[in-house]
Amino acid sequence: xxxxxxxxxxxxxxxxxxxxxxxxxxxxxxxxxxxxxxxxxxxxxxxxxxxxxxxxxxxxxxxxxxxxxxxxxxxxxxxxxxxxxxxxxxxxxxxxxxxxxxxxxxxxxxxxxxxxxxxxxxxx
Amino acid sequence: xxxxxxxxxxxxxxxxxxxxxxxxxxxxxxxxxxxxxxxxxxxxxxxxxxxxxxxxxxxxxxxxxxxxxxxxxxxxxxxxxxxxxxxxxxxxxxxxxxxxxxxxxxxxxxxxxxxxxxxxxxxxxxxxxxxxxxxxxxxxxxxxxxxxxxxxxxxxxxxxxxxxxxxxxxxxxxxxxxxxxxxxxxxxxxxxxxxxxxxxxxxxxxxxxxxxxxxxxxxxxxxxxxxxxxxxxxxxxxxxxxxxxxxxxx
Numbered sequence: 387x388x389x390x391x392x393x394x395x396x397x398x399x400x401x402x403x404x405x406x407x408x409x410x411x412x413x414x415x416x417x418x419x420x421x422x423x424x425x426x427x428x429x430x431x432x433x434x435x436x437x438x439x440x441x442x443x444x445x446x447x448x449x450x451x452x453x454x455x456x457x458x459x460x461x462x463x464x465x466x467x468x469x470x471x472x473x474x475x476x477x478x479x480x481x482x483x484x485x486x487x488x489x490x491x492x493x494x495x496x497x498x499x500x501x502x503x504x505x506x507x508x509x510x
Numbered sequence: 511x512x513x514x515x516x517x518x519x520x521x522x523x524x525x526x527x528x529x530x531x532x533x534x535x536x537x538x539x540x541x542x543x544x545x546x547x548x549x550x551x552x553x554x555x556x557x558x559x560x561x562x563x564x565x566x567x568x569x570x571x572x573x574x575x576x577x578x579x580x581x582x583x584x585x586x587x588x589x590x591x592x593x594x595x596x597x598x599x600x601x602x603x604x605x606x607x608x609x610x611x612x613x614x615x616x617x618x619x620x621x622x623x624x625x626x627x628x629x630x631x632x633x634x635x636x637x638x639x640x641x642x643x644x645x646x647x648x649x650x651x652x653x654x655x656x657x658x659x660x661x662x663x664x665x666x667x668x669x670x671x672x673x674x675x676x677x678x679x680x681x682x683x684x685x686x687x688x689x690x691x692x693x694x695x696x697x698x699x700x701x702x703x704x705x706x707x708x709x710x711x712x713x714x715x716x717x718x719x720x721x722x723x724x725x726x727x728x729x730x731x732x733x734x735x736x737x738x739x740x741x742x743x744x745x746x747x748x749x750x751x752x753x754x755x756x757x758x759x760x
Contacts, residue, residue, distance in 0.1 A: 484584050484694065488592040491558070491578040492599065 392454040396435035404428040423471055427464035431457065517620070520627040521550070527602045528553045528619075529593030531586055531676075532610025533560040536569055543573050545616040546608060553619075556596050557610065560589040566610070586676070587697030591688060594680075598689040606679045614677040618717040622679040625713045632710035634679045635702070636717035637672035658738055665745045666703050671714060673699045673741070683710055690755045699741050703748040708755065 407424050410416035434441045434457055445456035528546050532539050539557065546553055555575040559567040561583035571577045578592050590607060597605045606622060608614045618636060625631040639659070655673070663670045676698055680688065687708055693700035705712055 484588045487580050487582065487584050488588060488595060491580045491592050492595060495576060495578050495596070 389454070393435045393438055396454070396457055397432060400428050400432035400435060404432065420475070423464070423468045427461070427468065430464065431461055434460065517624055517627050521623060522552060524604045524627075525602045526553050526604040526606070527597050528555045529590060529597065529605050529607045530555060530557045530610045531560060531589045531593065531607070532557055532562065532566050532570070533583065533589075534562045534564050534566060535610040536562075536564040536566045538612040539566050539570050539610050540573055542608060542610055542612055542616070543570065543575055546619075549616045549619055553606070554602070556593055558589045558593045560584060560586070585695050587692055587694040590676070590697065591692040594685055594688040594692065597685050602685065603682045604679065605685055607676055609676055613720050615718060615720060618677070619679070621715045621717060622677070625715065626679055626681045630711070631713035632681050632684045633705055633712045635672065635675050635712065635714050636677035637675055637714045638717065638719050639671040654734070661742070662699055662745065665749070666706055668702070668706065668712065669714070670699065670702060677717060677719070687755055691753060693744065696737050696741055700744050700748060703745055704753070707748065707753055
């Protein structure tokens, strides 16, 4: 069975994580769509640290002798997912960034060409 | 070498433009522009300045060519793509890509446009390695290039001898394709995969390339490894990717 102190520590950590996330959302420093995965991470850790029976059964199921390790493994797994998610977000942002740069260059050329034509023929 | 006589009338009928990607090439850019004009004054020229920190864009603009200024460095692939977008938006029918560093000899454009004007190809790549081309590099580097080219050839199911050549001519269909679908870093080989996936035809022709006069090749040992791994991954994924570019005129 999981030692009581591990459960308490994990629960406190999870609560702090959840509070920080909610506060960041409230101050609009974190968009909801990017917070969902973090919230899910915090909730799962909180639930499993409070509900010790479930954690033990889970550890047993995948062959982990010491249940708090299962908590650790699970948390790492969630962090991995969050990171992967961010990699996709960065890829998308960088692609959009490139498209913006290209459009800007094309538009700038168009504006400069028009300015030059206007300078040559002010009546236009 | 002038355009082969049989091609001259066909070439003259074409709305044609040279795309010149340039990143810090103030030393060479005006020579490249002059040489393209000397080869065929009917070519319009668009210099794509990829966020240079020097006077590349200013010098190019003084010669009266079109200049696209990217606000920051986006890499050769995206820079070249901006050139294709320009060609598409302004209704050009034939593009030739000529590096701003002077390593491509504009007189060789004659050889590049031949297969397109004959309707045999949608893209023509100038290669240093096919019979007739000239390349001077260390033996090890040559071996590496050939092995890699053999591997790439298997993946694109077509013989590719020069995987890094950016000296190429493209017809209207190719312009439309590359304007919307062009790989970003180390784009040369991947472009041939994109092309073959859209059932467009590629032909290689031998060309002479010059030794670079200024600047240094972007390929160092560590980058070569990154380059090969990245290209192989991209080629492999490219075989399974879904594309959605409409090639016919709207």
